Amino acid sequence: MMKLVLLTLLVLAATEAKYKKSKKNLERKPGYIVKRQATTCGENEFRCNNGVCIQDEWTCDTERDCRDGSDEINCPTLHPSLCGDMMTARDCALMNETVTPICLSEEDGFKFCRKFCNLCTTGTSG
Numbered sequence: 001m002m003k004l005v006l007l008t009l010l011v012l013a014a015t016e017a018k019y020k021k022s023k024k025n026l027e028r029k030p031g032y033i034v035k036r037q038a039t040t041c042g043e044n045e046f047r048c049n050n051g052v053c054i055q056d057e058w059t060c061d062t063e064r065d066c067r068d069g070s071d072e073i074n075c076p077t078l079h080p081s082l083c084g085d086m087m088t089a090r091d092c093a094l095m096n097e098t099v100t101p102i103c104l105s106e107e108d109g110f111k112f113c114r115k116f117c118n119l120c121t122t123g124t125s126g
Contacts, residue, residue, distance in 0.1 A: 046071055062086075077111070083120030085113050092116035
């Protein structure tokens with residue numbers, strides 16, 4: 001149940017962020033082709049496994065910009081020694097108010113809401 005709620009929140013956050021990012025990018029660069037099929041991509045582009053080119057800055061941003069998800073593969077996670085959260089404080093608070101609070105799950109709490117749940121290693125900051 002916890003994973004389903006977490007997944008739902010992440011999908012909603014990603015959808016909203018993707019909309020904002022696309023809108024912002026289109027306003028900044030009118031006429032720029034956001035996604036295009038190519039055998040090779042430009043200097044500041046990432047080639048998805050399915051051949052689509054996207055902006056480099058869209059890789060490893062927790063948003064699936066490639067239909068095949070290849071822009072989110074092999075991305076770094078928050079290093080265990082850092083004290084920070086992968087989710088926003090608001091999302092951590094919401095996840096902590098569920099039937100299975102995220103802070104009671106050592107694995108999920110440490111991965112997504114480390115600072116919020118006070119699960120940081122002492123003497124670290126992120």
